[in-house]
Amino acid sequence: MKRHAGMLLSSIRIDKGSDRRxxxxxxxxxxxxxxxxxxxxxxxxxxxxxxxxxxxxxxxxxxxxxxxxxxxxxxxxxxxxxxxxxxxxxxxRPLAPAHKEPDATTLAPRLSHAATHAAADFAVRKRLPHQSKAFTTALPALDAFPMAQWARLSARHWRGGRDEVTGYGEACGHPRLRAAIARQINASRGIKCEPEQVFIVNGAQQGFNLISSLLVNPGETVWFENPGAIGARNAFIATGAMLAPIPIDQEGLCVAEGLARAPHFRLAFVTPSHQQPLGHTMSLARRLALLKAAKDADAMIVEDDYDGEFYYGDQPPPTLKSIDTQERVIYVGTFSKSLFPALRLGFVLAPSGLVEAFNRIYRTWLSGAPTASQAMVADFMDEGLFATHIRTMRQLYRKRHDMLMSATERLKGRIDLQPTSSGFHAVGLLAPELDEEKIVAAALAEGIVTAPLGRYGLTKLRQKGLVLGYGSCGQDEIEKGVEVLEKIVSNPRLICSDKALWEEQ
Structure with missing residues (x-):
């Protein structure tokens, strides 16, 4: 990039009182x-x-x-x-000095409790690669995004008035985007709300952190799905919440188990439309039981609907928010899955009783998301491009889901892929003798990304498995990925647990 005026050299200081010229x-x-x-x-x-x-x-x-x-x-x-x-x-130029470890006399700043205990409390693992390949999780089909239309909206936005384009914008969110989201979730998810209840955040992760900071005092209990979403888990831990791991079965969160373990909870976090990561849909009976439990405990519920738009089953289930008559559900959505992750845009739908509290936070210390991104998403929704894109992606993800189900038939008994009706990942349950961490490492060495199911557990899980994303990979990549997994699980000395090998001998 050409620098027309040259580098800024403001750090140079001249001492005019010095003897040196x-x-x-x-x-x-x-x-x-x-x-x-x-x-x-x-x-x-x-x-x-x-x-x-x-x-x-x-x-x-x-x-x-x-x-x-x-x-x-x-x-x-x-x-x-x-x-x-x-x-x-x-x-x-001299070589850069080698990294020096601090000596015993170096004074380290005092850290917060959350930072001090991060290694023990947070889900700290090596970050998984996020490239469009088999079987990267949480990554949509970037190759299918209508970039030409997005570029047109971007160009139109940047030709707008300087105040709107380059100013600070509304802290709570761009008014047109808030209105567009309210219309969209009413029409597609059955949630009736006003634009003033929608608050734009820099991704769902910020939304979880904001909700926890607003509602949970350090040491108070949060029901959390086990296994469950890692990002949300860390957001609640960072604000001092005590997470109570609540098991999941085919009907979703086990509410009775939650009441037995922690009846006096402050908040419950759930992914009812597509449980993260197992993929189950919470039954209506469990939804009603959860709403009653929250009412009895005077607690709130966070509903993370991270990929609910991509339901391709027979009939999409209602959102928990849409059947909430007590105003206890805080609904969180994201554009990272429906559009693309680099947007870093999400939203929180606050119950009426929390709107003033959210407004106060945004007015005092939250600066809001970039105006340009918000305006372009608003245009994308207002022109019907969002709805068209979602319809296209539903068909694409269903096709890729069916490809993966078909390709993994030959792995049955070793990796049993569980069908799902939403989103773009599925879980393959492993035979008892297989070691998920060894499979993950062997697959990564072959260029295939998988996530161990244990990664999502607050406590050690009984069931072992692999979380396989199929949103960002086509048929050839799916076939190649399954071939690699087949080769790996056919070598017991490579991926069996030590106990299984001992018993075999």
């Missing part, structure tokens, strides 16, 4: 910047007149310092083009 001070300061990385080979210096003005010296002084650096080969002057740092600087 000013031109020498400037020469040494520029040389130090080049040798320590502040100026890289190819960087352009400001014009001598500009630099003299910025650091408060005469132009003659600047010319003297620059000429000396040119004579040493550290700078190159190009007639009509300016003065640049020489590529030869690579040879003169």
């Amino acid at each position: 000013i031109s020498v001070q400037l020469y040494m300061a520029l040389r130090e910047l080049m040798l320590t990385g502040g100026l890289a080979p190819g960087d352009r210096l400001p014009a001598t007149r500009t630099l003299a003005s910025e650091i408060g010296v005469s132009r003659t002084t600047v010319i003297d310092a620059v000429d000396r650096l040119i004579s040493e080969g550290l700078l190159i002057s190009r007639v009509g083009a300016g003065t640049y740092v020489s590529e030869a600087l690579h040879a003169q």
